[in-house]
Amino acid sequence: MSPHRTASARVVLLAGPSGSGKSSLAARAGLPVLRLDDFYKEGDDPTLPLVAGSSDIDWDSVLSWDADAAVAAILQLCRTGRTTVPVYSIATSSVVDTETLDIGRTQLFVAEGIFAADVIARCEELGVLADALCLRGRPSTTFRRRLLRDLREGRKSVAFLLRRGWRLMRAERGIVGRQTVLGAYPCAKAEALGRIANAAAGSTRPRKAEPAETPGPRGTTDSANSGR
Incomplete structure (x- = not known):
């Protein structure tokens, strides 16, 4: 345990x-950041x-991600202030x-990733959830930002990325709708930063918003969870 820790920390799930800009927003928040995409x-x-x-692996399905390992890391950070991550x-x-x-010494950190909404209920049950947010914007903007990033980083082949x-662009409204149903508050970056600042100041989490979008069919939304 960190020698300076006096109480359990809490997490903002992003x-x-x-x-959609999760990583850049988390960096701007000025808090420690746990990258949930590292638990693929x-x-x-x-x-x-x-x-x-298709023969493509569906990296946008929550089944491609180790939720148990992610929650264990979140819980250990909250309880001890320290954890080993992949x-x-x-x-x-x-x-x-x-x-x-x-x-x-920090009593709040951000855990960001495309599957963050899938562990909201578990974090709430464990008593470590400060807030849960879902960044939303225009699907065309998200498509362009994602493609440029993935090409720059050489994440996969050009054909696969296209x-x-x-x-994902066609499924984006359903993605936001599904994450909202799971308990994430849908908002743009400025409002997200404000809510993170409120959580850091010790404010309680506001009531969950009503869904802003209608999720698509189960088969669509399961594979529409991407921030990878």
């Missing part, structure tokens, strides 16, 4: 579609799901290292 399963895991009618390479679909995340990008 969700949203792939390319590795490419040789036999439980990885496929995109329907360092995941999206380009190679593998864990390439581990690192220690230490939040020191197939995935078009699929």
Whole structure:
């Protein structure tokens, strides 16, 4: 346990579609950040799901992610202020290292990733949830930002990124709707930063907003959770 820790920390879960700006907003918040995308399963895991009618791995399905390991890391950070986390390479679909995340004296941190909304209920039950947010914007803007980022970082082949990008752009409203139903508050970046600041000041989480979007069919929304 950190020698300076006197009470349990809490977490702000930051969700949203792939390319919505979660990582950059988390950095602007000025708090420690846990990258939930580092808890993806590795490419040789036999439980990885496929995109329907395709041989592509569905990295946008929550089944491609280790929720139990992510929640364990969140809980350990809240209780002790320190945890060991994997360092995941999206380009190679593998864990390439581990690192220690230490939040020191801080009593609040951000856990951001495309599947953050899927652990809202568990974090609430554990008594560690400060707030849960879903960044939302224009699907065309999100598509462009995501594609430029993924090409720049060489995350996957160009053909794969284009197939995935078009699929996610069509599904984006359903993604936001599903994450809202799971308990995330849908908002733009300025409002998200304000809510994070309120949580840091000790404010209680506001009541959950009514869903802003109507989620698509279960099969669509399960594979529409992307921020990878």
